[in-house]
Amino acid sequence: MSEELITKGAEMHRLASQLYPICRSLTGNGVRQTLAILQQQGLDISVHEVASGTPAFDWYIPEEWNVDEAYIEDSKGNRIVDFTTHNLHLLGYSEPVNRTISLAELQPHLYSLPEQPDAIPYVTSYYHRRWGFCLTHRQRETLDEGQYRVVIKSQLKPGSMTYGELIIPGESPDEILISTYVCHPSMANNELSGPVVTTFLAKWLNQLPSRRYTYRIVFLPETIGSIYYISQHLASLKKNVKAGFVVTCIGDERTYSYLPSRQENTLADRVAKHVLKHLDSEVDYYSYLDRGSDERQYCSPGVDLPVCSVMRSKYGTYPEYHTSLDDLNLVTSDGLLGGFNVLKSCLLLLEHNTRYQASVCCEPQLGRRGLYPTISSKDSANHVQDMMNLLAYADGSLDLIGIGDKINAYAGNLLPIVEKLVYEGLLLKESS
């Protein structure tokens, strides 16, 4: 691996570490702090605030939630569970409380996982007023009978929902949508990997000398954020978005995962499947029935966007999911880098994917153009075979991904061949 790539992996992990302690939720200052840190990466992210109660299709923007402090004190005055230690300790959207109660009264407000006794679970109650604390089951079992003081100094009141939007313009008004979410507290694969990898994709796109597509990159609270965003941009999204990706759970090292769009074979799906097929790694292929993130909204009937999801270990499938064990040991530099590279490959192919047409009838005479390698090796043989096959299928009906699928070659490896053949006038690029 190149020094540059190792550095990029490390930088991503560093950004994840910086974001990790922040208490993010659907709304609140954690989202604002997160977006501010992402802006510091040199990205011109515009930050939007949407007032609580604003309607969005079938939904309303919820009240804003902020937390000053939250803890449980035992009868001796020890803070045995404290939000400042780990923000997962507090049930998301907990209402304020300040009482001294018995263990029996406390128990219904406690959440733990008997099967994972060392994990603090991630629990929220966005649409039903509750308060609660999450803790390891091991700790819960040590709790004595007796009185406990529970303090939650939170504000749950009309405010606004915050999201970020970054438009990176290209030559065409046609857009690639990249959507990730910034509403999870201290967990790493789900979900710091998404915003971190998205940030580095944006930085990479920014520095390209030119772009064919315009990139619409959004940092949203999950579900309500994408619903609101779609409600505001439906017509233009439907008109412009040619492919899109929900970026989530993309930082561990275990596997790659693919979850199709509802329509199953859109441009986004085709490029993702092509890249993953030619990846020398394990890939788990899911069905749209396994969906669980914002593709639920982007692909819903009437929205119908060509949006799929390329992940590493998919939400809901790995043991650390939605617990404190989903941390920065699970998400690694290499894991993030692998996810980044796969999505970058998808974008790169999309930038160059078009239909090609051979310009001469019958096979061209490659020899007199020096397009046969002078030294023959297995690699060069493959290269020549790819070149001949590419010309054989360049009938103007298949795009580069389609040709790659047909001739069992990675379209990324066909790009330099295409360049040569276009230069030699043997291949014509679709004009439009």
Added chain:
Amino acid sequence: MSEELITKGAEMHRLASQLYPICRSLTGNGVRQTLAILQQQGLDISVHEVASGTPAFDWYIPEEWNVDEAYIEDSKGNRIVDFTTHNLHLLGYSEPVNRTISLAELQPHLYSLPEQPDAIPYVTSYYHRRWGFCLTHRQRETLDEGQYRVVIKSQLKPGSMTYGELIIPGESPDEILISTYVCHPSMANNELSGPVVTTFLAKWLNQLPSRRYTYRIVFLPETIGSIYYISQHLASLKKNVKAGFVVTCIGDERTYSYLPSRQENTLADRVAKHVLKHLDSEVDYYSYLDRGSDERQYCSPGVDLPVCSVMRSKYGTYPEYHTSLDDLNLVTSDGLLGGFNVLKSCLLLLEHNTRYQASVCCEPQLGRRGLYPTISSKDSANHVQDMMNLLAYADGSLDLIGIGDKINAYAGNLLPIVEKLVYEGLLLKESS
């Protein structure tokens, strides 16, 4: 199983028992008696008579056949084979005879099955004049040399072919065709199960408060009956029939069977395959090349009706087929009930099968409508998942069966969900 269902199974078996002794053939009084008994079930079946010699496409209505008595008497005057004992003893469409002949002269007129020595075979000769007797091979082997008196008092002469037709009107002129046949003598699976199950389907349809489809239910002699019927109604059948079923061999307990229409994926095929897939029973799937009943006519080129066949043990595949062993022990209350239920499920789904369109963009907020169950169990989880999946695929392009196929859910189980969602205004039913 509910008391009501047990009763229905028993009633069907009782009706089969009542019809069993009658000697049915392509034509003759047996068919008339059978239709009269079916009318007594409260069905307004109209009975039609078609004169012998009437042309029907490439065919003519055959002469009418009736039998007064038929027996073989040995030299001692014992009736060793007698039509009154079992009507299979007489070869169908036997011409009259009254002779005393030697065993050697008799043998070419005897039919038995060496491999099934206790079975009386079912043999007919509709289009070639013959006479003959069928008997068990065991009995045949006991016949002594000597003289035998053979008496067949039958009439084979111009008369008419009889069939029954029942139209149960619905809101739409679109029709579901149900076709069964009433031309087999004392055999049970093939074929009393067909007319019996069809009769009970008709009774069930009759008592529905309303019907979307008009039901065209015909009780015909096989082959010549359906050919004649099609010849008389071709244009209207082609115009109106949206799905149809040949009902035959639907009373034993061994398996279920499906035989597609020639076009293989008509509405009838889709609903049948969907119901059978979600049945917790063995199903044998056949090809149209295995056809053998009236789908041969309904699906013939130029007729092209969407007619398939849902059966229990298919004709020609079970050992008792076309012998006296196909009796009311083979066909049971449970067997008939199973067949009835599968076809009823098909009709029920057809009644409710339409395209649905989600009415809101993005996922609706089910929580505030109380559409999430308050107590969570595995069943309720499936229910919620089915609801979400149904909404996710309700894009107006798939009908309910198609959605069920897509989301791996039985469309019958989706019906109550659809009802709730339509009531809540979250789902729109296709208007037309």
Added chain:
Amino acid sequence: MSEELITKGAEMHRLASQLYPICRSLTGNGVRQTLAILQQQGLDISVHEVASGTPAFDWYIPEEWNVDEAYIEDSKGNRIVDFTTHNLHLLGYSEPVNRTISLAELQPHLYSLPEQPDAIPYVTSYYHRRWGFCLTHRQRETLDEGQYRVVIKSQLKPGSMTYGELIIPGESPDEILISTYVCHPSMANNELSGPVVTTFLAKWLNQLPSRRYTYRIVFLPETIGSIYYISQHLASLKKNVKAGFVVTCIGDERTYSYLPSRQENTLADRVAKHVLKHLDSEVDYYSYLDRGSDERQYCSPGVDLPVCSVMRSKYGTYPEYHTSLDDLNLVTSDGLLGGFNVLKSCLLLLEHNTRYQASVCCEPQLGRRGLYPTISSKDSANHVQDMMNLLAYADGSLDLIGIGDKINAYAGNLLPIVEKLVYEGLLLKESS
């Protein structure tokens, strides 16, 4: 096998033997001699000459090459390698040379196969001026140090490229293209089998009382020949050719092979796959990615002809390929006859392949027309079943090959049934 067929196999092998010694190349007198011998088979092949330097799409006709003599003499004056012994000894398109050189100087001009020490390899250098000799590796290893006289009296200069064309007219201007090549020196499967089998197909077509299709049969130098031919006839080929076959490697006994057209399911592909499927022999199915002969030109983008290849052991796959071991022991009478028969079956099916429509609604009454066999056997049962199935699928949408595929019957076996049914008026042939 019939006497006639044994004779035909032997005649083909005799023709191959007659052609075997001739030194064929892309151009030169060997091609002219070959075409003259094929004309002697009673075929009205027109011989065309195309001047060197004539452009053809991206190519030019090369210079003409002829050889008077070529040999290597050792220091004792022995001709140790001699073109007159085997024309593979001379590298194809060798330029003239007449020198005495050391073994060290000679070695870069020698070609042999260490893995096949008894084979003389086939090597050419059409587009790069070179001289060289090919010999067995066993002989090469015996060469002593010392001086060698190398003599090649060849002419490599502007002349012309020769090809043959035979048009056998039919009732329709629609054409079947048969393309084979005449540019290989003394090798048998690749490539005398192609011109020999093609010659006998032409003879068979010639003697047919009538032909539906016009047959365009070309004997070309590979690659440049087909490129030139296409360049001269592109519009008419695209308009008229309904199916075509590249005939090559069709004379050994090991297997049959199929290589599809680029479009994969043209009429040519359908008939070839149908015939091969019903052949009681092993068949290797290749992909268009395995192409290697003139289908590369016929199927290239913009040419897009429906041309596939039916072979016995495919070029590049058998050990004797492109060596002196590919001789008349490898290619046999039986091998040639098998190849001939498969292609003849394809042509025969194409001649009779059309859409059929049952003329009566519902099943016809075959009995009264005597179309049921009077004696029943397994064969006759299959025959009746095929007849019923054929009628059941004769809806005017499927051609005979399509019906055969649908009913799992060889269309060749359906032809006599079709004839009977057409005669009886039960089946109508598509008029156009």
